[in-house]
Amino acid sequence: MSRILQTPSVHRITPLPPNLENTIEFSYTDTQTVKNRAIITDNSNGEIIYDKAQNTRELKHIIPANTLTPGKNYLLRIQVFDSDNNSSNLSDQTLFYCYSPPVFLIKDLPNKSVLSKANVVLSIDYTQSEEEQLKNVQFIKYSYDKTPIAKSPMIYTGLFSYEFCTLENNSTYFFRAVGETIHGIPLDTGYIEVSTQFETIPTNIVFTLENMYCEGYIEFISNIIIVPYKIENDNYKIEDGLLTMWDNALTYWGFSLEGDFALFIEAKKLPLNKTFFTTNDNLLSLSIVEVCGEFYCRLTLKDSDYKLYAPFPTPILGTDDKRIIVTGLNQYIELVSTIYDDEHLFVFELKRKNGYYTLKVYQRKETEVSV
Numbered sequence: 001m002s003r004i005l006q007t008p009s010v011h012r013i014t015p016l017p018p019n020l021e022n023t024i025e026f027s028y029t030d031t032q033t034v035k036n037r038a039i040i041t042d043n044s045n046g047e048i049i050y051d052k053a054q055n056t057r058e059l060k061h062i063i064p065a066n067t068l069t070p071g072k073n074y075l076l077r078i079q080v081f082d083s084d085n086n087s088s089n090l091s092d093q094t095l096f097y098c099y100s101p102p103v104f105l106i107k108d109l110p111n112k113s114v115l116s117k118a119n120v121v122l123s124i125d126y127t128q129s130e131e132e133q134l135k136n137v138q139f140i141k142y143s144y145d146k147t148p149i150a151k152s153p154m155i156y157t158g159l160f161s162y163e164f165c166t167l168e169n170n171s172t173y174f175f176r177a178v179g180e181t182i183h184g185i186p187l188d189t190g191y192i193e194v195s196t197q198f199e200t201i202p203t204n205i206v207f208t209l210e211n212m213y214c215e216g217y218i219e220f221i222s223n224i225i226i227v228p229y230k231i232e233n234d235n236y237k238i239e240d241g242l243l244t245m246w247d248n249a250l251t252y253w254g255f256s257l258e259g260d261f262a263l264f265i266e267a268k269k270l271p272l273n274k275t276f277f278t279t280n281d282n283l284l285s286l287s288i289v290e291v292c293g294e295f296y297c298r299l300t301l302k303d304s305d306y307k308l309y310a311p312f313p314t315p316i317l318g319t320d321d322k323r324i325i326v327t328g329l330n331q332y333i334e335l336v337s338t339i340y341d342d343e344h345l346f347v348f349e350l351k352r353k354n355g356y357y358t359l360k361v362y363q364r365k366e367t368e369v370s371v
Helices: none
Strands: 022-027 033-042 048-055 060-063 073-082 094-097 103-106 113-115 120-127 134-142 148-151 161-164 172-181 186-188 192-196 207-212 217-222 229-231 236-239 242-245 250-252 261-267 275-278 284-291 294-301 307-311 316-318 346-353 356-363 368-370
Touching (some): 022 073, 033 060, 103 172, 120 134, 120 172, 294 356, 307 356
Parallel strands (some): 316 368
Antiparallel strands (some): 022 060, 073 094, 120 161, 134 148, 172 186, 229 250, 261 346, 275 284, 346 356
16 A cells, blocks of 8 residues: 655755756655655746656765756755655755855965965955855964864955964964855865974064165064954043053954963053953953952963962152152061052063963052152
């Protein structure tokens, strides 16, 4: 006795390239199939452009190359049959698009390139015959063994470019860009191998000049690295060289606090009991806290009970003519204050060497209280 089999369900179809064989997959949980049939209709006029059955037990149907036309969209339905010639109803119609394969490359960065500087700006070269638009792009930086070590935010608009900084000398990296078009075509440049080879400037030299007399110009080389940043909103102002923010956050990227490092933060009017600095992975954070009437900067490490406290400096007693008052034992006289002084610029000095941290807090200019 014949019966109606369960109706199959077609999986989501990403845009198909017309010049290749394309495999359509579907779900079905009734008796074993021995054959399936696919019907493809031109969505613009309702014309059936493909109606064929294929003998297979797999839950898939192969559409031959050059069946579809680029730039068009279609409706597809699937029907299944078992060995007793029972059949299902046609599945619901599934809309899909057909596009020629796009070109998606990292611009001006051939494989096995050699970089002569510690940063690289990546941008995308993208074209598609039917003018399918890019939806998003993300750039990824890998170590020599293709372990991901940094990535850009997901970029949705603009020039689709990103800069990776602080590359190490005499090292090998791989760079890759992935993305998607507005109709869901997945994009991938593959791995681009890059090596670095450049002359480093000694860290105690900020600038160097070289007279390129044969070419008629002077080459100016700086040891200063400009770190990219972003501010979340417009709640800020810059006056007298100081950035003031409220209900806002400042984010730097393009560098990491790996290995030994020294970090200096200069700020004032920081909130109590709130994190004012943290890394993007929350590995470490800094805050100001009050302990027994005195104020400290506190270092907190992620997933650890370890805390490091650095006291705020106390003001030194001085005279009207700015001379510091000392005792008979030649010691400074310091004032004890139970009020957090947020009007002066403080420098927060955090260092890590061989896994050990040190933390200091001091004023950019020591306060003298006149009498």
